[in-house]
Amino acid sequence: MPELRWGPLRRRWVIVAPERGKRPSDFRAQASPPGQGTSECPFCPGNEHLTPPEIARTPGPGGWAVRVVPNKFPALSDYPDLGLEGQGVFRKANGLGAHEVVIDSPDHARDLDRLPLEQVRLVVDMYIARLQALYSDGRFRYVQLFKNHGREGGASLAHPHTQIIATSVLPSEVEWRLAAARDHHAATGRCLLCEMMEEELSAQVRVVEEDDQFLVLSPYDTRFPFELLIVPREHAHDFPALSGEERASFAGVLKRSLARLSSLLGDVPYNFVLHTSPCGGDWPGIEGWYHWHLEIIPRLTKLAGFEWGTGMFINPMSPEAAAEHLRTAV
Numbered sequence: 001m002p003e004l005r006w007g008p009l010r011r012r013w014v015i016v017a018p019e020r021g022k023r024p025s026d027f028r029a030q031a032s033p034p035g036q037g038t039s040e041c042p043f044c045p046g047n048e049h050l051t052p053p054e055i056a057r058t059p060g061p062g063g064w065a066v067r068v069v070p071n072k073f074p075a076l077s078d079y080p081d082l083g084l085e086g087q088g089v090f091r092k093a094n095g096l097g098a099h100e101v102v103i104d105s106p107d108h109a110r111d112l113d114r115l116p117l118e119q120v121r122l123v124v125d126m127y128i129a130r131l132q133a134l135y136s137d138g139r140f141r142y143v144q145l146f147k148n149h150g151r152e153g154g155a156s157l158a159h160p161h162t163q164i165i166a167t168s169v170l171p172s173e174v175e176w177r178l179a180a181a182r183d184h185h186a187a188t189g190r191c192l193l194c195e196m197m198e199e200e201l202s203a204q205v206r207v208v209e210e211d212d213q214f215l216v217l218s219p220y221d222t223r224f225p226f227e228l229l230i231v232p233r234e235h236a237h238d239f240p241a242l243s244g245e246e247r248a249s250f251a252g253v254l255k256r257s258l259a260r261l262s263s264l265l266g267d268v269p270y271n272f273v274l275h276t277s278p279c280g281g282d283w284p285g286i287e288g289w290y291h292w293h294l295e296i297i298p299r300l301t302k303l304a305g306f307e308w309g310t311g312m313f314i315n316p317m318s319p320e321a322a323a324e325h326l327r328t329a330v
C-alpha cells in the first residue's frame, strides 16, 4: 500500500508506491503495430472486464463513449484516515488518496487532437464530474488532473486516457503557485494571471490563440520548447465551475492546442496538467486571487544534472519563436 513521506531538506511530499513498479507497459513489447488496439488493451471496447470495476461512464453507441475506472496500480489509495506521524526529522502518513483513469474514447488510436469535438466535450464533462465528486469527498486537499501521452510522456498504455489523482496533502508545487498568486494580490490588489494576460494581449508576441473565452500563450518564462498555457479570459479560480458554454469552448481550445503541437511536431509525447483551486477552505479569499490554468508540456528535452541541481531550466527555443510557429500550425 502506498505511503506518503515528507523530508525537511527538500520540503516535499513524496509517494512511495512499490506496487507501481509491477505495472505492465504495452510500449515495451508491442504485440500489434502502434496505434492499433490489441486483444490485451484493457481500455479497448470488449475488454471492459480487464479493468477494475467502473466508476462512471458516458453512454455511447457501442455501450460507452467515456469510461472512468480506478487505476489498477494506484499511486494513492483508500485509507480511513491520513495517520500523520513524525519520524525523527521526517513525517510519514498513509498514502490516502484516489487514482482514477478517464478513458478518453473507445478509439485506441486517436488522442484528443484528432477526436471529434463532440467527443472532446464529453471528455471535458467527465473531467468536471469526477473533479466535483473527488472535491466533495472531504478527505482530500487537492485533485490533480493530468495527461501523460506517449512513452516519453510517462504513459504505460497507448490507448488515450487522462488521469486524476486526489491527494490528502497539498503538493509543494501547488502550494508555491497558490502562495505566489496570493502574495501578488496582497501586494498589488490584482490577480496575477489577469494582469499577465493584459500584458500579453497588448504585447502580442507570445499569444498563440485568443477568442472570447480563452487565451493560449507561449509563456514568457517558458521551461520547455513549445510549452503552452491555456487561461480563461474571465477571472475564475475553479475549473469545475465552468458553465456549459465555457466547457464547449474549452474542449475546442484544448483540441486545437494539441492539434497545433501534433501538426508541428507529429505524435509528440506530452503532459498536460491542470492547476485549479484546492479542496477545502485553507486559502481565504482564493476566489479573488487564484486563476485556474492548464499547461501543456511537450517532452522534447530531457531534464539533466543542471535542472535537477538548480530547478533552473534550459530551453533551447524562445517562447516568441515557438508562438510564431504554433500560431500558423493547426
Ligand SMILES: [Zn+2]
Residues within 6 Å of the ligand: 037, 038, 041, 042, 043, 044, 045, 107, 108, 159
Ligand atoms: Zn485500446
Ligand SMILES: [Zn+2]
Residues within 6 Å of the ligand: 191, 192, 193, 194, 195, 234, 235, 236, 289, 290, 291
Ligand atoms: Zn484572474
